[in-house]
Amino acid sequence: MTALVSEPLEDRVRKSKSKRERSPKSAYDRGLDLLARRMHFxxxxxxxxxxxxxxxxxxxxxxxxxxxxxxxxxxEAARMLVRSLKRRGYGRRRLELDLRRRGAEETAAAAALEDVDDEDELERAGLAAARWRAAHPGRDVPALARHLERRGFTPRTIGAVLFDSPDEAVGSSASRGSGRKKSASRGAGKRQARR
Known part of the structure; x- marks a missing residue:
């Protein structure tokens, strides 16, 4: 069996052209191409x-x-990004983070975030929680809280969804207490098993 021998690295580097040489389009035309795919900052x-x-x-x-x-x-790019992330069930913190990460101007980001109100945020968090509960039956309340936090919801909104909800499994004070006891007893069992 013969071994495959690749070209030496120096030869490959010499043969390759810089990105600019391979791309005869002007920066303006390349920018148009990028903007045709989606809005950019x-x-x-x-x-x-x-x-x-x-x-x-x-x-x-x-x-x-x-x-x-x-x-x-x-x-417009900031408004579209916020609208898209809201539709996908993300919270205000995530919206702010994505706007900052993508390089939105502060004034554009602030204007886009004006459309995000507390009632809307609470509704999105409730829907995200319902979807998560349906996909993860039997999981505990702290796991749901962590999920909502990762989606960018504030602690206040998470608390409202978890503890002000009419849903007995999550919202009642009895289930809150029993959820804490279960978590504590599970942890105690693991500690004893390690000893």
């Missing part, structure tokens, strides 16, 4: 175009031109 576009080895001046010019031509709109 200026910071996202700047990062993606820079990764393709476009000069900084060309990137800046392309972003200015895309904004002037109406293709790049920070406020």
């Amino acid at each position: 200026a910071a996202e576009l700047r990062t993606k175009l820079a990764r393709r080895d476009y000069p900084e001046e060309e990137v800046d010019g392309a972003i200015e031109r895309l904004a002037a031509d109406g293709y790049l709109n920070e406020h």
